[in-house]
Amino acid sequence: MKALLPVALVSALCSSVVMAHDAGDIFVRAGLATVMPNESSDEVGGDELDIDNDTQIGLTLTYMVTDQFGVELLAATPFTHSVSTSSLGEVAEISHLPPSVMAQYYFGQSNSKVRPYVGAGLNYTIFFDEEGKGDLNGTDVNLDNSFGLAAQVGVDVNVADNWFANASLWYMDINTDVHTAVGTLETDIDPLTFMASVGYIF
Template sequence: MMNKTIVSGVIAAALLSAGFASSVSAHQAGDIIVRAGVAVVAPNESSPVVADIAEFGVDDNTQIGLNFGYMLTDNIGIELLAATPFSHDISLGELGKIAETKHLPPTLVAQYYFGSADSKVRPYIGAGVNFTNFFDNEFTNDLDGALTDLSLGNSWGLAAQVGLDYQINKNWLVNASVWYAQITTDVEFKLAGDAVKVETDIDPWVYMVSVGYTF
């Protein structure tokens, strides 16, 4: 419910504020925009049933989010999303938490900003590609040694975003954005010595609130 509320709020603000202008000039061709804030990754995971028990579950995590944008024109930009490593608990039905993993999800998108260069409020949309690198994978409950050798494969997938910048003055702005990324990983491990591979979709929503600076 909270995730849907955040998405709806950002989209509604973007639609209502399109074309709202003021004397503050921002988002011009050649501008570099750096934003830093809080990013929440909320997985929308699914997998086959594992060991006749349940599907994998993956919890949410919050980290410091960073993104770096460059305006190719007054309305078209490119942006790279980065963050400190996200850490997730992996659960399996009634067994609860059985493992944990970390990942870095750099995402590159092309963006279209609505409004003009002198608009104080700039809603935007974007689409691009995500690369996710999983590391530090380990079992926290190995079922008395039955589970060993955990690994998660890296992932390439499509990504999309919607966001809103509010320009405070010539250089400073505040931002809210929502991202969606296709992340599919092969979870590999050994169960009682037998090799197992489980293709798992993570497909998270990413919510970010940040402060930005325009150069």
């Protein structure tokens, strides 16, 4: 998907087809989303928790309230991350879903071939299927769900009638308490999420 996106962008700029983001339009974007945690936490044996990246299918649904303002809902298939420390290795595996709602502002005219946009809103992250690994194998690991702010930047580029390519970058404020048999760790995950997708306007 990431490799095809530049080709789509170049094709769009050379195309005479014009995309419209008009008031009342509904459009969906589907593609690959990569969650990249920027974590910090209480220390375990002198080390903070390290949470790896994961890529899943991302989906957004947008309603254009006006030609410039839209409301977007983000959904995805569950993300799964390995949690480790430098001294203990892998200590847990967690899964989560990060549904988010964004208010968006689109720059340019509604019929522009290229529509950059920014957004701000709220994220609710649901953790599940937590499992202890390594030194925590067989012990209970639980993460509190998180509610926080979210922000995004993105761009839509026309490729054909009603079709467009999209690239977007999200920031999510995700704070949670990690409960284990040896204590509770306050953890900030605060990931950046990059999504490359194809969209269709209804």
